[in-house]
Amino acid sequence: AQTVTQSQPEMSVQEAETVTLSCTYDTSENNYYLFWYKQPPSRQMILVIRQEAYKQQNATENRFSVNFQKAAKSFSLKISDSQLGDTAMYFCASYTLNSGGSNYKLTFGKGTLLTVNP
């Protein structure tokens, strides 16, 4: 079974500063993907960034980057130059095939509420 752990229920950051959200995961699979999703208040969940486990290079999307430590099963999200619109719940998630090898499922952590202060 997969588990995803986010140990920071809430975080805050000043506008224009940098913040890092932590995530650890546990899986016995070799082929998996890791994601950070953002869920603004009362709005739908959208993908922020994705990392394939077989890639050593950390993914980057504009102001968002990850620090993927495969051996430590750690997958943190760094947000640079934080903006007010970054205020949201951030969910770390892992995506693997199930044991049967045919079904795909996304497992989420409990989330981190990030508040960007002006």
Place this chain on the structure above:
Amino acid sequence: DTGVSQNPRHKITKRGQNVTFRCDPISEHNRLYWYRQTLGQGPEFLTYFQNEAQLEKSRLLSDRFSAERPKGSFSTLEIQRTEQGDSAMYLCASSFARELFFGEGSRLTVL
């Protein structure tokens, strides 16, 4: 609009009543997922379809819950004899590859 659409967006019902939610996925997506999210928690997997076949069901999906995806297009999630513990946001997502695209959710309140 080609996003994932969910209806109704909000449903208030009395305990013991049946409710049904509908999800219209992005048209070319063959996979469809239902998740449940309670306040302050991450989404929990309920069930998953590939085309019209329901391939996996979570233990969270009691026998009061049933999901269908006739013809591999839209999906419905029915909850029979609702209980107060069923109050949650029910999220639908669809995918073609690795990324899941989520709808805005259907919020259920059971009084």
